[in-house]
Every structure is written in C-alpha cells, then in structure tokens.
Amino acid sequence: xxxxxxxxxxxxxxxxxxxxxxxxxxxxxxxFEFRKQTVLADIILTNDEKTYAIRLLTKDxxxxxxxxxxxxxxxxxxxxxxxxxxxxxxxxxxxxxKEDFSNWxxxxxxxxxxxxxxxxxxxxxxxxxxxxxxxxxxxxxxxTKGGFSEIYTANWIGGRYYEWDSEKKQLKRFGNFxxxxxxxxxxxxxxxxxxxxxxxxxxxxx
Numbered sequence: 001x002x003x004x005x006x007x008x009x010x011x012x013x014x015x016x017x018x019x020x021x022x023x024x025x026x027x028x029x030x031x032f033e034f035r036k037q038t039v040l041a042d043i044i045l046t047n048d049e050k051t052y053a054i055r056l057l058t059k060d061x062x063x064x065x066x067x068x069x070x071x072x073x074x075x076x077x078x079x080x081x082x083x084x085x086x087x088x089x090x091x092x093x094x095x096x097x098k099e100d101f102s103n104w105x106x107x108x109x110x111x112x113x114x115x116x117x118x119x120x121x122x123x124x125x126x127x128x129x130x131x132x133x134x135x136x137x138x139x140x141x142x143x144t145k146g147g148f149s150e151i152y153t154a155n156w157i158g159g160r161y162y163e164w165d166s167e168k169k170q171l172k173r174f175g176n177f178x179x180x181x182x183x184x185x186x187x188x189x190x191x192x193x194x195x196x197x198x199x200x201x202x203x204x205x206x
Contacts, residue, residue: 005045009053012042016057029071032061058087063124066090078169085124088164094120096171097128106131125171126162132179140181152181 016035025031039045039053062085065071073082076089083089097119106112111131118129140154159177164170 004049004052008045009049009056012039012045013053013056027070028061028064028068032057055087059124059126062087063127066123078166088125088166090123092166092169093122093125093128093164093171096169097122104131104133125164126160126174128161128171130161132156137179137181143180149182152183154179154181 013035016038019038020031020034022031025034035057036054039050039057042050045053065084069084071084073084074086075081076083076092079089079092079095081089081091083091098116101116106115115129115131122128136157137154138157140152143151143153145151156177156179159174161171162174163172165172
C-alpha cells in the first residue's frame with residue numbers, strides 16, 4: 001500500500017459533509033451513499049486513500065445504524081445473529097466484553113455495574129468504556145484540578161480497543177495511547193454527583 005496522505009483524506013471526508021444537501025439526503029443511508037460516491041469521484045485521492053476514506057465513513061455509518069436500529073441486517077458469520085454493522089458484529093463485540101466481566105474490577109460494585117452496562121450497549125469497537133488498571137498506566141503527570149477530582153495525564157499501555165478481528169473473534173487494541181485521568185478520592189464511597197458527572201461523560205463518548 002502506498003503512503004497515505006491522512007490530512008487530505010480527512011479533508012475530503014469533511015468536504016463530503018459540506019457538499020451534502022440534507023434536504024435531499026435526509027437519512028443516514030442516503031447520506032452515507034452520497035459521501036461514498038463523492039469520495040469515489042474525487043480526482044486527487046489515490047485508490048488506497050479512497051479505500052481508507054470509505055472505511056472511515058463506513059465506521060461512522062455502522063455506529064449510526066446500530067444507534068438508530070436502522071438499515072439492512074446481515075447474518076454474522078460468527079454468532080449467526082442478525083446484525084446491522086458491516087465492519088464488525090455488534091453482538092460479537094458485546095458478548096466478547098461480557099465474557100471478560102469476571103477478569104476485571106474497579107473495587108466498587110456501582111462503578112463496575114456502570115462500566116458493564118456501557119459495554120453491553122457498545123455501538124462500535126473504538127468507543128468502548130472500560131476500566132484501566134493502574135498497572136497499565138505509566139508516565140503519570142499532574143495537570144490541574146476540575147469538577148470533583150484532580151486531573152492527570154498518562155500513557156495507557158496497550159491503549160484502547162479500536163477494531164474487531166472477525167477471524168480471531170476478539171477486539172484489537174490501538175497500542176500505547178495518551179489519556180486524561182480523573183482521580184477520585186475514597187472511590188468506595190463515590191457519591192451521586194460523581195456518578196452523574198461520569199454518566200454525562202459516558203453519554204458524550206457513546
């Protein structure tokens with residue numbers, strides 16, 4: 001594969017939004033098709049860049065189909081359920097996460113339940129809420145104080161999930177990843193205000 005010009009790819013995908021008349025392309029399916037055809041008609045991108053650009057569009061399209069429960073379903077080759085996503089199966093992703101519940105804990109049942117609820121409602125592989133063990137963090141540095149906790153930066157060893165591997169039937173990780181941390185004192189007695197703040201953040205992510 002040739003070297004990809006990522007800035008140009010992202011600019012092209014953004015341009016498809018600018019060119020799209022939402023009065024005509026008034027649902028997620030029409031909008032995806034318009035954006036895909038616009039990328040294919042582009043005279044600047046290489047074929048490899050077009051393939052990558054369309055894959056990015058498809059990821060967003062998959063998320064929107066699952067979120068809206070709308071679109072043509074297919075039979076997953078792994079779990080045999082009817083799924084909406086094309087680059088992955090939302091049921092396989094959720095089942096994979098569910099099977100791992102017993103392998104981690106925050107030490108607080110309410111926090112565990114919140115994370116588990118988010119995981120079994122996950123829309124796509126690269127937007128999954130999970131608990132990061134302290135041992136998986138390095139280069140932790142204090143940044144500031146905000147809300148109900150102190151804020152730090154750190155490197156997440158292994159990084160977040162980003163893609164579903166249908167052959168190995170598992171989620172793949174991105175690799176080392178810079179993250180923002182919020183330190184909660186006395187996690188075992190987290191109050192309602194803290195949970196409300198977390199729920200707002202989680203809603204934004206999903």
